[in-house]
Amino acid sequence: MKRCVLCGDTFLSADWNCPGCGGSPPRSKGFVAFAPEASESNDGFSPSYFSRLVDLEAGHFWFEGRNQVILWGLRRYAREARSLMEVGCGTGVVLQAVHRDMPNMHLCGSEIFSNGLPFAAQRLPEADLMQMDARKMPFDAEFDAIGLFDVLEHIEDDRVVLRETWRSLKPGGCVLITVPQHPSLWSAVDEHSYHKRRYVAKELIAKLVEADFEILHITSFMTLLLPIFVLSRLHYRGLGRKLSPGEALEIHPLLNGLFSKILACERLLIQLGLKLPAGGSLFAVARRPPAAEK
Known part of the structure; x- marks a missing residue:
């Protein structure tokens, strides 16, 4: 169900016109906006970075x-899901991949920064996109699955x-999460990326x-590349040089291809059920209990 951000009523409707108070959210850059005041005044990311990011993502080993x-x-864990909301969808690189793999899935995407949504719409015109603050979601038991992909670390x-x-989430629905891991890997890239933290699995x-x-699965990934990540950070710390996120993502095509092959081998280990203990990132799947009420 949808939840009115003005009066708090919940309702079933194809649009966002609340039958209770008659109100409807404004629009920003052509998209429904639930927190327009936060779109340009937020310390979790730099909205000017989207145009750079969309060029870097395609074919990059890390995003792929x-x-x-x-x-x-x-x-593995949400094969019966018919709807997915990606919170913090950015330029739509994940939504596009999900659509290619699961074309019958109804996809929604939200982004606190309206600047990112036109890029997502260009990649996936079929998706329902909206401007939204992840701390105030206008839904009750609406989605079979929700994705938080490198989002939580940006939010205090x-x-x-x-x-x-x-x-x-609907009862029985799943959340899928990726976050950066290991506080010891904290670097200028985290600072430039407006991260609040890097996680450990226990946290x-x-x-x-x-x-x-309910925790269904948790594993590290970017594991086989972890020594390279560590050496890279030590190298730039020794030089006293701080890399911007864009510089950190730039990579020679040959290295990009090599790293992609290494990660393909790593995925085989994950698919075989091996839970990797360390890695640059952490992946978790959890479920809202089927009969839970809160």
């Missing part, structure tokens, strides 16, 4: 590798986001359990 882990998780109140995610598990989720 993450997409493949996400798709495996959806097929990550516990609030997990509670809102729980409420927005993410504890926060999910606190929000009444």
Whole structure:
């Protein structure tokens, strides 16, 4: 169900006109906007970075590798899902991959920054896209699956986001999460990316359990590349040089191809059920209990 951001009533409707108060959300850059005041004044990301990001994502080993882990998780734990909301969809790189793999899935995407939504719409015109604050989701028991892909680390109140995610999922629905891992890997790239934290597995598990989720699966990924990540950070620390996120993502095509092959081998281990103990990122799948009421 949808939840009116003005009066709090819940309703079933094809549009966002509330039958209770008659109100409807405004629009920003052509998209329904539930938190327009936060679109340009938020410290979780730089909206000017979207145009750069959309050029870097295509074919990049990191984004392709993450997409493949996400798709495996959806097929393994949410294969019956008919609807997916990606919170913090950015330029739509994940939604596009999901659509190619699961063309019958109804896809929605939200982004706190309206600037990212035109890029997502260009990649996937079929998706329902909206401007939204992840801490105030206008839904109750609406989605079979929700994705939080490298989103939680940008938000100070990550516990609030997990509670809102729980409420927005249908009973039995799954949340799929990726986050950067290992605080010891903190670098200037995290600072430039407006990260609030890097996670450890115990922290993410504890926060999910606190929000009444059942943990279905958790594993590290970007594991086989972890030594390279560590050496890279040590190298630039030694030089006293700080890389911007764009510079950190730039890579020679030959290395990009090599890293993609390494991650393909790593995925085989994950698909075989091996839970990798360390890696640059963490992947978790959790479920809202089927009969839970809160």
